[in-house]
Amino acid sequence: xxxxxxxxxxxxxxxxxxxxxxxxxxxxxxxxxxxxxxxxxxxxxxxxxxxxxxxxxxxxxxxxxxxxxxxxxxxxxxxxxxxxxxxxxxxxxxxxxxxxxxxxxxxxxxxxxxxxxxxxxxxxxxxxxxxxxxxxxxxxxxxxxxxxxxxxxxxxxxxxxxxxxxxxxxxxxxxxxxxxxxxxxxxxxxxxxxxxxxxxxxxxxxxxxxxxxxxxxxxxxxxxxxxxxxxxxxxxxxxxxxxxxxxxxxxxxxxxxxxxx
Ligand code: NDP
Numbered sequence: 001x002x003x004x005x006x007x008x009x010x011x012x013x014x015x016x017x018x019x020x021x022x023x024x025x026x027x028x029x030x031x032x033x034x035x036x037x038x039x040x041x042x043x044x045x046x047x048x049x050x051x052x053x054x055x056x057x058x059x060x061x062x063x064x065x066x067x068x069x070x071x072x073x074x075x076x077x078x079x080x081x082x083x084x085x086x087x088x089x090x091x092x093x094x095x096x097x098x099x100x101x102x103x104x105x106x107x108x109x110x111x112x113x114x115x116x117x118x119x120x121x122x123x124x125x126x127x128x129x130x131x132x133x134x135x136x137x138x139x140x141x142x143x144x145x146x147x148x149x150x151x152x153x154x155x156x157x158x159x160x161x162x163x164x165x166x167x168x169x170x171x172x173x174x175x176x177x178x179x180x181x182x183x184x185x186x187x188x189x190x191x192x193x194x195x196x197x198x199x200x201x202x203x204x205x206x207x208x209x210x211x212x213x214x215x216x217x218x219x220x221x222x223x224x225x226x227x228x229x230x231x232x233x234x235x236x237x238x239x240x241x242x243x244x245x246x247x248x249x250x251x252x253x254x255x256x257x258x259x260x261x
Pocket of ligand 1: 062063064066100103122124125126127147148149150152181182183184186189190207208209229230233234236
């Protein structure tokens with residue numbers, strides 16, 4: 001029987017991860033099966049345990065369970081500990097990792113050839129938590145975190161020298177990279193950015209993928225370069241695949257195929 005993996009979240013029906021991991025498996029001749037599991041909001045740990053007991057090898061974790069996944073692990077990587085959020089579980093060992101940050105940085109540096117210094121990160125949930133450390137490690141001189149619930153941005157920034165927090169209406173200064181790590185785009189909304197933040201010379205990056213969000217529309221209208229989160233999705237998946245299988249799949253051919261589709 002093929003080794004079993006899955007993406008677990010709520011909602012999860014929209015996830016492209018099964019398709020991506022199936023393509024990685026074909027390209028690297030790995031025998032695995034990758035499914036989608038929607039866990040009840042109050043039943044994450046029990047759903048993980050059922051999958052493990054039935055022989056499941058690993059899980060990717062998506063919203064809103066990344067913090068709960070972190071709490072469930074017996075050991076975690078350094079980057080997951082810093083993030084306090086886990087998106088990759090190895091079920092045989094109880095190990096947890098977070099590949100979101102490295103996935104975002106690889107997309108920015110390798111796929112988009114974009115170097116950044118001053119970063120504005122919008123959001124304070126699991127996705128934002130996962131990327132602050134990687135952005136600073138990749139050389140960002142400063143990361144300003146703005147979130148609707150300001151206390152969450154403050155708590156997150158306090159964990160990283162080089163990061164600071166701001167309310168949306170108090171944002172000041174210029175940024176060369178503005179990352180939307182909120183889920184606002186899924187509801188057809190945009191974080192309330194002051195005028196002037198999105199401008200020519202800025203890369204506006206929305207982690208939401210596969211749709212033209214109001215954030216990306218506003219950025220394009222202001223003359224900024226724009227990108228959705230598809231490259232990050234593929235890169236974080238490749239890192240998870242490597243953790244589970246010890247094989248690093250190529251990402252560019254798959255990304256080109258997905259973008260073409
Ligand atoms: P969470 O539910 O943990 O956090 C959601 C965040 O969005 C919170 O900061 C919340 O603010 C904010 N938010 C929600 N609605 C609005 C709004 N209308 N206006 C302003 N802020 C809002 O989700 P995650 O952090 O896990 O995920 C965020 C997004 O990133 C999701 O859409 C997810 O699909 C995407 N993502 C993409 C990845 C990729 O590989 N491309 C990887 C990971 C995530 P508050 O705290 O005030 O509630």
